[in-house]
Amino acid sequence: MASQSRWTKPLPEKEVLRDLIDKHCKQCKDKHSKQRTRRKANSATSSTSGADYHEAKNLSIMEIKEELEALKQRLDDPDFSFITRGDRNVTYRACSDGVRRLTLKDINTRSKPRDDKRNNIRNVIKTILDSINEEMRESHQGTYYQGRNANENFTKRQEYEIIDDICCTIGCTTASFPVDAAEKAYVGGLLSWMQNEFPTYAQSRDDGVPVPAMRSEIDLRDHGAKFILVVEKKTCFVELLQKKFYDDYPCIIVTGMGMPGVGGRGFVKILWDTFRLPVYGLFDCDPSAIEMFNTYTVGSIEKAYDNVSLTCPSMTWLGVWPSDLRDLEIAGEDLSEKDIAEVDNLLKKEFVKDNPRSKEELKEMKRTGKKANLEALKEKFGPAWLSKGFLPYKLHRLLTEKCTTRRI
Numbered sequence: 001m002a003s004q005s006r007w008t009k010p011l012p013e014k015e016v017l018r019d020l021i022d023k024h025c026k027q028c029k030d031k032h033s034k035q036r037t038r039r040k041a042n043s044a045t046s047s048t049s050g051a052d053y054h055e056a057k058n059l060s061i062m063e064i065k066e067e068l069e070a071l072k073q074r075l076d077d078p079d080f081s082f083i084t085r086g087d088r089n090v091t092y093r094a095c096s097d098g099v100r101r102l103t104l105k106d107i108n109t110r111s112k113p114r115d116d117k118r119n120n121i122r123n124v125i126k127t128i129l130d131s132i133n134e135e136m137r138e139s140h141q142g143t144y145y146q147g148r149n150a151n152e153n154f155t156k157r158q159e160y161e162i163i164d165d166i167c168c169t170i171g172c173t174t175a176s177f178p179v180d181a182a183e184k185a186y187v188g189g190l191l192s193w194m195q196n197e198f199p200t201y202a203q204s205r206d207d208g209v210p211v212p213a214m215r216s217e218i219d220l221r222d223h224g225a226k227f228i229l230v231v232e233k234k235t236c237f238v239e240l241l242q243k244k245f246y247d248d249y250p251c252i253i254v255t256g257m258g259m260p261g262v263g264g265r266g267f268v269k270i271l272w273d274t275f276r277l278p279v280y281g282l283f284d285c286d287p288s289a290i291e292m293f294n295t296y297t298v299g300s301i302e303k304a305y306d307n308v309s310l311t312c313p314s315m316t317w318l319g320v321w322p323s324d325l326r327d328l329e330i331a332g333e334d335l336s337e338k339d340i341a342e343v344d345n346l347l348k349k350e351f352v353k354d355n356p357r358s359k360e361e362l363k364e365m366k367r368t369g370k371k372a373n374l375e376a377l378k379e380k381f382g383p384a385w386l387s388k389g390f391l392p393y394k395l396h397r398l399l400t401e402k403c404t405t406r407r408i
Contacts, residue, residue, distance in 0.1 A: 012396040014248060018226075020399040021249060024278055025226040032276045032314075054083065054107045055096055056167060056306040058176040065132050067170035072125050075118050081110035082165050083305075090304045092350045100354065101307045102299040104168075116151075117162075123150045124162050128178060137178045168305040174262045175214050175309060185211040185264030186237065189246035189253045190225040191271075193218050206241050208234075208255070211267040220274050224250045228271055229391075230315065231255045232283040232292060236374050236386060243387040249395070252277075259292055262303065265310040268296060272312045279312050280398075282391070285320040285332070286371035287342035290358065293317050298351045317357060318394050322365040325372050330380055332372035339371060 059067070074080045083089075083104065091105040113121065127146040131138040140159060147154040167177050186208030192201045195218045202209055212218055229251050231237040237255035240246075246253060252271060256264035272279055281296060283289035297315050299307030325332050335343070343366050352358050365371065377390055 012392055014392075017392055017396050017399075018249060021226045021395065024399050028278045028314075029276045054104045054168070054171070054305060055308055056171050056173045058309075059170070059172045060176075061132060061178065064170070064172060064176070064178065065129065067172070068125050068129055068132075068166070071166065071169060072122065072129075075113075075122060079112070081112045083107050083168050084109045084111045085164060085168060085302070085304065087301050090301050092298065095308050097308065099313045100298070100351070101311055101313065102301060102304050102351070103307060104304050113165075117158075120147060120151060120154055120158060121162055121166070123147050123154075124159065124166070132178060137180055140179055140181050143179055164302060164305075171305075173309045174303065174306050175266050180213060181261055181263060183211060183213065183263035184257045184261055185254060185267060186234065186257070187211050187252065187254045187267070188237070188241040189229075189251050190223040191220065191252045192223065193220045195219070202252070203246075207238050208241060208253075211254070211263060213263070214266060214270065220271070222252065222275050222277075225252045225275070225277060226250045227252075227278040227280060228268065228275075229253045229318075230268055230279065230281045230296060232258065232281075232289055233374060236282070239383070240387050240391075243384060245387045245391070248387075249392070256292070256296075259288075260295060262306075262310060265296060265312075268312050268315075269310060272314065279315040280318040280395075281315050282318050282374070283320070284371075284373040285322055285325055285365070286373070287335075287339050287346065287365075290317075290346060290362065291342070293358075294346075294349075294351065316398065317361075318398065319390070320372065320374060320377070321357075321361045322368060322370070323361060325370055325376075326364070326368065328377075328380070330372055330376050332368075332370035332376065335365070335369050335371055340366065340369075 085104070089105045089109045090102055092100055092102055094100050095103055124143055124147055127143050128138055140156075140163070143163070144154070144156050144159040147159055163177070163179055166172075167174060187202050188205070188208040189202055192199060193212060195212055200209060200212065225246070226249070229240075231240065231253060232255070234255050234257045237253060240253055245251070254264065254268055254271070260268075268279065271277070281293050283293055293315070297311060297313050299311045303310055324330075343362055346352050347359065347362050347366075352362065374386065377386055381389060
């Protein structure tokens with residue numbers, strides 16, 4: 001097979017691949033510059049300007065305080081209702097920047113909160129307003145415990161849902177709302193930043209540094225990076241840092257340690273907005289990992305009101321593809337019935353149909369009935385092969401094939 005011969009070719013020379021990466025980086029920046037100009041020109045006639053369109057914005061603390069005070073009063077109205085955030089009110093369409101993502105379908109689809117939920121919302125609002133008045137930020141954990149003190153049946157899931165309902169109602173992004181989640185994302189490679197007059201260097205640890213909380217002004221600085229690599233697993237992320245992959249191929253490396261939280265997703269988005277570098281995603285070869293890739297690119301149902309600030313639609317799926325398992329003769333594991341159902345469900349999604357590579361590879365996964373994790377590469381080819389073999393081959397392939405002219 002032609003695809004098999006790719007993996008038997010000699011490893012591309014480092015300088016040749018670095019030149020390809022540099023060329024693609026420049027093309028990417030030029031492309032995004034032209035797209036930004038075109039979108040600004042078309043903004044006045046954008047299809048998202050209808051009354052049913054809803055997109056969260058960054059609000060100041062004073063604006064949030066005013067909105068929360070008003071919302072507290074509106075809760076006393078028995079006819080008050082929230083915008084419905086369930087999957088039935090989420091669609092895939094163009095947002096304010098002209099890029100298609102998961103977003104709310106209709107702000108007129110609404111639901112009235114029950115009395116017990118109204119009381120929980122009042123308690124959450126009180127906790128947040130008290131923190132704002134003290135010029136402090138609250139955490140999800142702190143908000144949960146305060147709510148539990150008022151209602152012993154209050155759960156963490158209810159707290160998260162209420163915060164989302166509030167943000168959606170007042171039109172506030174997750175990043176600017178003064179309730180912080182415990183972040184689990186890490187970054188390494190050619191990046192530093194200044195925050196509150198203190199510098200942080202992503203290369204300072206070979207296991208990465210936590211991504212910064214975006215609750216105050218931050219000055220991001222790249223140090224010659226030509227692309228951003230998002231890695232599903234912390235173990236593979238650490239391996240790449242220890243091998244100093246970013247020195248061989250200049251990059252910034254981020255991991256969300258599995259399904260990414262809003263901090264990790266928002267940070268990747270900010271990196272892309274700031275530097276306009278190509279973004280690649282490295283994930284396991286299974287349906288759950290493909291869902292993670294989709295979460296980074298088109299967003300999640302839960303955050304449909306805020307996916308513009310949490311997604312990076314230009315991210316390219318670098319692997320591991322189902323066709324890689326075939327070409328590398330990795331046996332993998334059998335898909336479970338649940339896995340097969342997830343593949344079938346993904347193939348029905350409009351955003352998968354929009355992405356030829358995802359569609360092709362999902363069909364290959366269903367045909368072979370196999371899946372594998374990133375560790376399968378190390379088990380067959382050795383612990384250094386991810387950084388010394390697989391990634392250089394995949395980057396070279398993507399940057400030399402004609403299909404890289406579109407998102408794959």
